[in-house]
Every structure is written in C-alpha cells, then in structure tokens.
Amino acid sequence: MTRQRSRGLWYGVYALVLLGLVAGIWGMAARVHYDWNWKDVPKYLISTSGTELLAPFDAYVSISPDGKTLSLQEYGGERSASYTEFAEAYAESGDLVFRDDLLAYQAGLKPGILLIGLWMTLKLSAVSLVFALVLGLVAGLGRVADNPAARQLSSNYVELIRGTPLLVQIFIVYFFIGTVLQLSAFTAGVVALAVFTGAYIAEIVRSGIESVPRGQMEASRSLGMNYAQAMRYVILPQALKKTLPSLAGQFINLIKDSSLVSVMALTDLTKAGREIISSNFRPFEVWFTIALMYLALTGSLSYLVRRLEKRLAHD
Amino acid sequence: MTEAALIRATGVEKCYPNGTQALNGVDLSVARGEVVCIIGPSGSGKSTLLRTLNAMETITAGEVVVDGILVHARGTDLNRMRTHVGMVFQQFNLFPHMTALENVALAPMRVLRRPPAEARARAEELLVKVGLADKAQVHPGQLSGGQQQRVAIARALAMQPAIMLFDEPTSALDPEMVGEVLEVMKDLARDGMTMCVVTHEMGFARAVANRVIFMDAGQIQHQAAPAAFFDAPANDRLKAFLGQVLK
Numbered sequence: 203m204t205r206q207r208s209r210g211l212w213y214g215v216y217a218l219v220l221l222g223l224v225a226g227i228w229g230m231a232a233r234v235h236y237d238w239n240w241k242d243v244p245k246y247l248i249s250t251s252g253t254e255l256l257a258p259f260d261a262y263v264s265i266s267p268d269g270k271t272l273s274l275q276e277y278g279g280e281r282s283a284s285y286t287e288f289a290e291a292y293a294e295s296g297d298l299v300f301r302d303d304l305l306a307y308q309a310g311l312k313p314g315i316l317l318i319g320l321w322m323t324l325k326l327s328a329v330s331l332v333f334a335l336v337l338g339l340v341a342g343l344g345r346v347a348d349n350p351a352a353r354q355l356s357s358n359y360v361e362l363i364r365g366t367p368l369l370v371q372i373f374i375v376y377f378f379i380g381t382v383l384q385l386s387a388f389t390a391g392v393v394a395l396a397v398f399t400g401a402y403i404a405e406i407v408r409s410g411i412e413s414v415p416r417g418q419m420e421a422s423r424s425l426g427m428n429y430a431q432a433m434r435y436v437i438l439p440q441a442l443k444k445t446l447p448s449l450a451g452q453f454i455n456l457i458k459d460s461s462l463v464s465v466m467a468l469t470d471l472t473k474a475g476r477e478i479i480s481s482n483f484r485p486f487e488v489w490f491t492i493a494l495m496y497l498a499l500t501g502s503l504s505y506l507v508r509r510l511e512k513r514l515a516h517d
Numbered sequence: 518m519t520e521a522a523l524i525r526a527t528g529v530e531k532c533y534p535n536g537t538q539a540l541n542g543v544d545l546s547v548a549r550g551e552v553v554c555i556i557g558p559s560g561s562g563k564s565t566l567l568r569t570l571n572a573m574e575t576i577t578a579g580e581v582v583v584d585g586i587l588v589h590a591r592g593t594d595l596n597r598m599r600t601h602v603g604m605v606f607q608q609f610n611l612f613p614h615m616t617a618l619e620n621v622a623l624a625p626m627r628v629l630r631r632p633p634a635e636a637r638a639r640a641e642e643l644l645v646k647v648g649l650a651d652k653a654q655v656h657p658g659q660l661s662g663g664q665q666q667r668v669a670i671a672r673a674l675a676m677q678p679a680i681m682l683f684d685e686p687t688s689a690l691d692p693e694m695v696g697e698v699l700e701v702m703k704d705l706a707r708d709g710m711t712m713c714v715v716t717h718e719m720g721f722a723r724a725v726a727n728r729v730i731f732m733d734a735g736q737i738q739h740q741a742a743p744a745a746f747f748d749a750p751a752n753d754r755l756k757a758f759l760g761q762v763l764k
Contacts, residue, residue, distance in 0.1 A: 420573060421610035421669075425624035425676060426600035435627060439614050 236486060243487050246478055249314040255288055255306040263297040263305070272306060274299075319474025320495055326391055326470060327457045333396035334456065338403025343433065345408040356404060363401035369462050371398055376466050391463040399456045406448045410441030443514055450507035454500045461496075471495060522546045522582075523680055523711050524570060529579035531565055531735075539565040540576070541735035547680075552712045554722035554743075557732035558758060563715045566732065567682050570713065571602040584679050600628060603673030607685040609665040611657040617644060617668045618653040621675045629676070636675075643671040647701050663694030667701055674705075681705065683714040719763060723747055731755050 231238065245251075259281060261274035272291055273284040277298060289309035293299055313321070344356030363371070372394045380390040414437050422432035442449075464473035475492045479485045524547040531540035539562045547553050555563045568574040569581060572588050572595050581588040586598045612620050621640035625631040631639070644653050647667040657665050666686055673681060683702065687695045699721050706712060706725050716722060722729050722743060729746040731739045731754075739751045750756040 415608075415610070417606060417608050417610035418612065421604075421606060421612070421672075422624075423596075424571060424573060424599055424602075424604040424606075425672070426596045426628045427624060428596050431627050435623060436612050440612075443614065 231486070238487065239484060240487055242482060242484060243491050244314075246314045246316045246474075246488070246491075248317070249312050251307075252289060252310055253308045253312060254304055255285060255308055257299045257301055257303045257305055258283060260298070260300050263293045263295060263299055265291060265293075265295045274305075315469070315474045315478060316471065316491065316495065319469055319471040320499070322469055322474075323457065323460050323471040324499070326388070326395065326463065326468070327453075327460050330392050330395035330399060330460070331453060331456055333392065334399035334403055337396060337400030338407055341400060341404035342407025342411065345404060346411050360401045360404050363398055364405075368394070368398050368459055369465070372462055372465060387463075387466045387468040391460070391466060391468055395456060395460055395463065398459065399452060402452050402455070403449065406445045406452060407441065409448075410445035411437055413444055414440045446507065446511055446514070450504060453507075454503055457500055457503070458496065523549045523551075523584055524713070525582045526566075526570070527580055529566070529569060529581060530577050531562070531569060531574060532577045538735055540569070542579070543732075543735070543737055545730070545737065547711060547713060549679075549711055550709045551727045552706045552710075552714070552725055553728050553730060554726040555713065555715045555730045555732060556717065556719070556722060556758075556762075557738075561732045562735040563732045564684050565735075567684050567713055567715050570680075570682060571599050571604060573604070596628070600676050601679045603676060603678035603681045605666070605669050605673055605681065605683045605686050607688050609657070609662070609669045609689070611665050611669055611672070613657050616654050616656055617649060617660070617671075620657070620668055621672045624672070625675050640671070640675060643674055644668070646674075646704075647671045648697070661694060662690045663697045666690065666694075666698045670698075670701055670705075680711045680713070683712065683716065685715050685717065687716065687718055717762060719747070719759075731758070733758075 257274065259274075259279070260277040261281075261283075262277060264273045264275070265271070266273070269291070271284055271286050272288065272293070273282065275282050285306065287308055288306035291306045292304050293306070299305065341356040341359055344352040345360070347353050347356075372391075375385075375394040375397075376387070376390045379385065379393070380387075385393065418436055418440065419432055422436045423429075427435070460470060461472040464470050464476065469477065471492055475488045478488050482488075524545065526543055526545040529540050529543040529545075530538070532538050541562075543562075543566055545566070555566065557563045565574055569576050570583060570588070572581075572593075576589050580590075583598065584601050586601075587593060588595075588598060611617075612623070615623065618637060618640050621643055622633070622636040625636040625639065626633055641650070641653060644650050647670055649664060649667055649671070652660060652664060652668070657668065660668065670681075670686075686702070687698050690698065695718065699718060702712070702714070702721070703725055714721075714726070724743075726743050728740055729743050730737055731746075733754055739746070739755050741751065747759065750759055
C-alpha cells in the first residue's frame, strides 16, 4: 500500500517537473516579449497558394469570352497550347508573353517547403543508409580479417572518420571532392553521410561478429565451408541479429546528422526551416515544428525496429 | 597397417607462439574402420592432436596424411579435405539461428551443392538415425544438451565423411544425457565408421574402442587394446591416471 502511494507521489513529481519546464519556457517567452504566432506554420507544411502557370514559349495570348480557356499561339512559330484548369489569369487577351512569364495561378494544395524538406531529409537518409550499410559491412569484415592490408585499411578508415567532426567532413566532401569530381549537392551529401555512418556501422558489425562464439566458425569450417560461406550463412546472420538495436540507433543518428548537410545548397528539413525564418523572422515556432518533425521520423523508425526485434526474437 | 591406414601422423609437433609445446613428436596411425579412443589428463595435448588431423590447428613439424591427403601441405585444399573428416565438438556448436534440419542440411547444400530437396530428405534420414525425427523443425535452444549433440553428429555425418573426430563429445553434458550420445556413437562404430574419440568415458572406451591411447605432456605414452590397457596398465603414470578417473 505504501509502495503504491509512493509511486503515485513520484508520478506527481514528474508532472510537476514537466509543468515547471512548460512554465519556464512560457516565462522566457514572456520576458523577451515574443509574439507567438502559430497560425503561419501550417502553410509551410501544406501550401494553398497554388501553382504558377508559366508560358512554355514566346506567344500571343487569347482568352475565351467566358474566361475559362487560355490559348497561346507561338510568336514567329507554329506551336500552340491551351489551358483550362486555372483560378485566376494574370495575362490578358492580345498580350505578347515571353517564355517563363506568369500566365495564371492554378488553384489547389501542394506540399509546403517543410514537407519538401522532410522528403529531402528522408531521401538523403535512406540513400545514405544503403551505402553506409554496404561500406560498414565491408569495413567491419575487414576489421576482423586475417589479411593485414584489409585490416589496416579498415582500421585507418574507422579511425580517420571517427576522429574528425562530421561538419568538417561535409565541407571537405562538398568543397574539395565535390569540386574535383563535379558532384551535385545531393551526391556530395550522400557521400559524406554514408562515409561517416559507415565507419560507425563497421564498428558495430565488428563487435557483432566478435560476439558470435568462436565455435561457430570452427564448426562451419570443419564441415568444409570456406571463410566466406561461414560468414554468410552462419556468422553474419547471428551477428546482425545481435547488433540490430545498435544499428537502429545508428540509423536514427544518421537522420539527425543529415541536418548538417543543410550547410550545402540542399533544401533538407533544417535548411527549409532556415529559409522560412529568413523570410518571416519567426524562429521559435519554426524550430519547434522542425524538432517535432524530426522526432516523428525517428520515433516511428525506432517503433518499427522494436517490432522487427520482437519478430526476430522467436528463439 | 600402413597400407590400410586412413590417418597417419608422423613426428607431429605443435608449439604455440607463447612457447607452450602442446605436441611433442606424436606418431599415430588409424586403420579404416578402427575406433581409437584417446585419453589423458587435461593439457596433455589430446584435443590438440585431434584438431591437427583436420587442420583446425596448424603444426610446427611433422606430417599428417588423412585419406591420402597431406593435410598440412601448402597446396592442400583444406575445405575439400574437411568434407572427408567429420568433427563433433564438446560444446556442440550448433547454429542457433537454424532448425535442427537446417543445421544438418546446410553444408551439403552449400558445400556439396546438393539440391535443397535432396539435402533435406537426407537430413531427415540422419535425424531419424540419431533418434530425433520429431525435432527436425526445432531450434537448438529448445533442445537438451544430449539432443543437441546428436544433431551435431547428424550434421557431421551429412557430409558422408570417411572419418569422424569426436572432441570430448560428452564432457559438457548432464550425466543423464551421456548415455544417449554414446549409444549413437556405438551405432556408428558398429556400422564400421573410422573414429577418433577424445573422451573421459572409460566405459565407452573399454566397450567400443579397438585401441586406447594414453597421452601426457604432448606425447603418446602408451597404446593398447582396451582389455590390456585397462586391466594391466603399462606404467605408473597411466596407473595413477586411471586410479584418478575410475575411482
């Protein structure tokens, strides 16, 4: 009974601490006379401003009498085009428009810059993850290999990458390697993130392999399997299952680390936030929103991994 | 003897990098169909000797010929050689992520490139042979030690080896499970399998072995047929050892 009461008491303490934190933030906001305005945020998620309809070539405009159809006849050419799905025309009949001139707005919802940024973050993380896994597996196998060249090279790779900050690596990849090899910002981002995460995955793979009892390799080899077969069918399946929680942690780190590529010309979630703030000067709402979006991403990932772990833990 | 010898080790020495001399000039010859039990105190080199026979350990001098193959020569295809030599370990070393059936069928499928259906059918036969037909779909974690060791024997037999090496196969078992594993090994011996068994089971050695070898300090101290070996120990060291284990 007393146990039950003291548990209740500690939940009370927990609620009190949370309340204190909220009050503290509110107090801080009040102190700086910040004028909260959450109304602006949704439009950065889903944009209602519609799509701009641009002229595909130099042309004369004609609009039908009911105002529903806009036709183009190419200036000095044969091409023509007509549009019916638009909300508001910006050109008038008889106008001569040039390529990429604004003709009209098409109404409708489209993803806002935050969602576009989120998609870029997801795409960047997913592609980097694939390459990081391959790189980490190769380097991890190199770490436990007998061959001195493979062992030394993978060990140097891991030490080099883990010993330097990711931001510095991103700058080197983007400004040096990216310039020499003419990489796009996205490719440079993937290279930097994959190489960085690969080093950590290599260590996870190595510790996983070393956690499998020696007898497993001996038994496999005694049956006539070569080293690669023993690794593939016996050692790695066990090692990867054991390291799944650490691998999941590394994937979550990768998503968070991808925010650093916002220093390049790449509109990921973080960069999208900076762009919004530079136009509306509302850093508080935007950063809180972005933090929540990252949290949703990493939270659902760790949920998925927990489910996977449960499914694999049948024996 | 030399003509029919399936295993012939001559002057085998094994010195670890830290200077420990595990084997110190061992000569051993095992004929086809012979069952040899190796006994001796721990650290006497009996497991090491067994493991040099399929090159799980390297040697520093001497030579080992198994089924006509020079085991420790530079150009030997070790993986092919090992398909002729089955090995059973003290700790079973079953693959925990696979069912009993998959454990047995894995090497025939991957090494001998048998079609999966054929490998599985053969694995089922072998599980029947070791008395575990009903455990085919069970993972090793759910099997008793004795059952695991029998699966391990079936796994080694799946490669249709000419020789079976047993490295203290019953030492990690609870006493009530020793019998079932020894029974399977007796069946094997009756079928004419050539076997080298490192063991502490003197009863098994006396009943099944054609020859018993006593090792100490990295050397074969004495070998004889079981009756003579146990009833009239040839030297004081053996007498003292037998006195220890048989009391």
